[in-house]
Amino acid sequence: MASSFEREQSDMRRVFLEPELFFFVDRFYTLIPPTPPANPSPRTFCLLPESSSDAFQRFVPARNTLAENEVGAHISMFEPTKNDGYYQLGREAAAVICQAIADSRPAVHPTVIESTVHSQMNAMDAGKDQESNSGTGEGSDLLL
Numbered sequence: 001m002a003s004s005f006e007r008e009q010s011d012m013r014r015v016f017l018e019p020e021l022f023f024f025v026d027r028f029y030t031l032i033p034p035t036p037p038a039n040p041s042p043r044t045f046c047l048l049p050e051s052s053s054d055a056f057q058r059f060v061p062a063r064n065t066l067a068e069n070e071v072g073a074h075i076s077m078f079e080p081t082k083n084d085g086y087y088q089l090g091r092e093a094a095a096v097i098c099q100a101i102a103d104s105r106p107a108v109h110p111t112v113i114e115s116t117v118h119s120q121m122n123a124m125d126a127g128k129d130q131e132s133n134s135g136t137g138e139g140s141d142l143l144l
Contacts, residue, residue: 028089030073031061045074062089 032043042061049055063085067073076082077089 027059028062043070045070
């Protein structure tokens with residue numbers, strides 16, 4: 001029987017290997033830019049997939065220049081006073097959600113709408129013709 005840790009590792013592998021199975025299309029991660037000489041390279045809280053992999057393309061950096069370390073950047077991700085990238089992160093997350101909603105809606109084809117509208121217009125026109133012909137006896141639904 002697999003331990004919960006092993007199941008969690010398996011689930012994480014699925015995130016990287018089968019990203020289409022998950023709702024969130026993009027994965028935001030905290031990124032602390034380099035601050036030489038102490039930190040000459042960018043720092044992140046998570047381990048990213050290889051930059052050559054397809055999964056890497058789905059990861060989006062969320063910059064935070066105020067954080068002292070990776071843990072601080074991660075836990076202050078949603079605190080505007082401790083994360084100078086907070087509002088940019090919010091805008092980008094909102095854009096991802098809007099796109100996900102737009103992508104999940106069925107496409108509406110204008111020809112379907114146009115044919116429905118034209119059918120309704122023709123039916124209304126036919127009704128008007130019957131009304132105008134009612135005095136002549138030509139209408140099929142003549143009320144007495």
